[in-house]
Amino acid sequence: MATSWKVIDKFNLEYKLREGVSFHNGQPFSAKDVKATMEYGCNPDRPASAWYPGKLNVDIVDDFTVRLNTEEFGYSASNFYFVSSFLPMLCAEDVANPDKLKQSPNGTGAFAYVKTDGDRIILKANEKYHFGKPDIDELVYAYVPDANSRALGLMNGELDLVERLEPEQYYTLKEKSGIVTDLSPTSENMYMHFRCNKAPFNDVRMRQAVAHAIDREQVLAVADVAGFESNSHLNPVKFGYTDVPNYPEYNPAKCQELMAAAGYPNGKGLPELEYISSVGFYPKTREYNELITAMLNEQGIPVKLTLLEPAAWEERIYNHELGHLVHVGWITGSPEPDLVLRPNYYSEYSFIGGFNDPEMDATLDRERDAGSPEEKLDRLQNEVLPMLADKVPSVSLFSANFMRAYTSKLSNVTFYPNGPIDLSKAKLS
Numbered sequence: 001m002a003t004s005w006k007v008i009d010k011f012n013l014e015y016k017l018r019e020g021v022s023f024h025n026g027q028p029f030s031a032k033d034v035k036a037t038m039e040y041g042c043n044p045d046r047p048a049s050a051w052y053p054g055k056l057n058v059d060i061v062d063d064f065t066v067r068l069n070t071e072e073f074g075y076s077a078s079n080f081y082f083v084s085s086f087l088p089m090l091c092a093e094d095v096a097n098p099d100k101l102k103q104s105p106n107g108t109g110a111f112a113y114v115k116t117d118g119d120r121i122i123l124k125a126n127e128k129y130h131f132g133k134p135d136i137d138e139l140v141y142a143y144v145p146d147a148n149s150r151a152l153g154l155m156n157g158e159l160d161l162v163e164r165l166e167p168e169q170y171y172t173l174k175e176k177s178g179i180v181t182d183l184s185p186t187s188e189n190m191y192m193h194f195r196c197n198k199a200p201f202n203d204v205r206m207r208q209a210v211a212h213a214i215d216r217e218q219v220l221a222v223a224d225v226a227g228f229e230s231n232s233h234l235n236p237v238k239f240g241y242t243d244v245p246n247y248p249e250y251n252p253a254k255c256q257e258l259m260a261a262a263g264y265p266n267g268k269g270l271p272e273l274e275y276i277s278s279v280g281f282y283p284k285t286r287e288y289n290e291l292i293t294a295m296l297n298e299q300g301i302p303v304k305l306t307l308l309e310p311a312a313w314e315e316r317i318y319n320h321e322l323g324h325l326v327h328v329g330w331i332t333g334s335p336e337p338d339l340v341l342r343p344n345y346y347s348e349y350s351f352i353g354g355f356n357d358p359e360m361d362a363t364l365d366r367e368r369d370a371g372s373p374e375e376k377l378d379r380l381q382n383e384v385l386p387m388l389a390d391k392v393p394s395v396s397l398f399s400a401n402f403m404r405a406y407t408s409k410l411s412n413v414t415f416y417p418n419g420p421i422d423l424s425k426a427k428l429s
Contacts, residue, residue, distance in 0.1 A: 015068070412426045
């Protein structure tokens with residue numbers, strides 16, 4: 001969508017837009033679409049504003065040149081270095097008429113939306129795609145909630161590509177002729193979020209106690225190739241990642257000390273606590289969350305695990321009044337760390353945990369307001385991440401790997417660590 005960019009000053013980034021790009025409805029893409037999309041999306045009344053560093057103005061220089069201008073709002077435009085490529089561009093006409101967009105998505109990509117048919121989304125090749133029409137004429141994204149069914153569908157030829165496999169299926173498919181497997185790191189961590197808006201986890205000592213009760217090495221052993229070790233609330237793919245020295249380690253004695261200080265010696269006086277997790281969406285969630293539940297109960301923390309199918313789980317995770325602990329992964333399509341930090345740990349959002357902490361907000365704002373990437377990096381690694389490790393609004397259990405498999409008849413596929421699969425140059429023989 002853009003061919004180059006340059007820094008004008010602290011508050012202005014200039015982008016040269018790609019000419020010859022059109023939306024699926026035939027409208028040509030230009031600067032007015034960028035302005036309409038970004039000024040609409042950053043509005044605090046819009047859910048998408050959680051993805052933006054803050055409000056901004058988009059100045060149109062000419063039809064194919066825009067400047068992202070943050071001066072009115074007092075933070076550095078450098079916050080858009082990474083995030084600008086993640087934000088989808090809409091047609092200005094669709095922004096002006098959202099009801100039209102609800103009827104049919106209208107993008108600029110290699111494949112255009114056709115229809116939703118039950119659990120299947122059907123796309124067709126975009127004949128006017130600016131990098132050339134794809135070789136594959138039609139894509140069908142089928143939602144298959146059971147991992148075994150996904151693997152069997154690939155082996156019997158019903159499916160051409162599957163993802164979010166279980167480790168056992170990955171190992172099996174790796175040995176099958178005619179099938180190609182892919183194991184690669186994602187930009188996703190697996191988290192246990194605390195409902196920080198209510199007792200007992202509105203007390204940081206109880207959050208710290210739980211963090212010290214979990215042996216993450218054992219959890220990772222159960223996860224197998226589905227994950228790898230990290231000691232931070234950020235994934236290693238993200239800008240600013242570092243292993244945090246004060247990240248909570250397994251320490252049962254410390255757990256007991258903190259529970260006693262919080263008024264629950266040996267867990268006495270704690271109500272039954274519900275831990276909500278999906279099953280069948282992320283690999284091994286049943287197994288390692290059963291292990292975590294046992295670890296917590298061993299320390300006197302009375303936790304009951306509730307395993308839900310993905311649809312039922314998704315209905316509950318954003319309701320802060322339900323449950324006390326929630327298992328969630330968080331994957332976003334950019335190296336930008338604030339796509340994880342602000343939606344989860346900034347009081348205005350805190351989608352899962354209901355975490356409200358003015359000191360954390362001020363620290364995140366200070367990181368956002370850094371004048372350069374170097375200054376942002378310093379504030380992330382020396383202020384934001386250590387503070388999160390102390391306040392523990394969630395426990396990052398491990399960083400995740402993608403396990404995918406596809407027919408050897410499929411070639412020229414590109415996998416990205418944030419999840420998307422590029423099939424624009426793919427061929428299916």
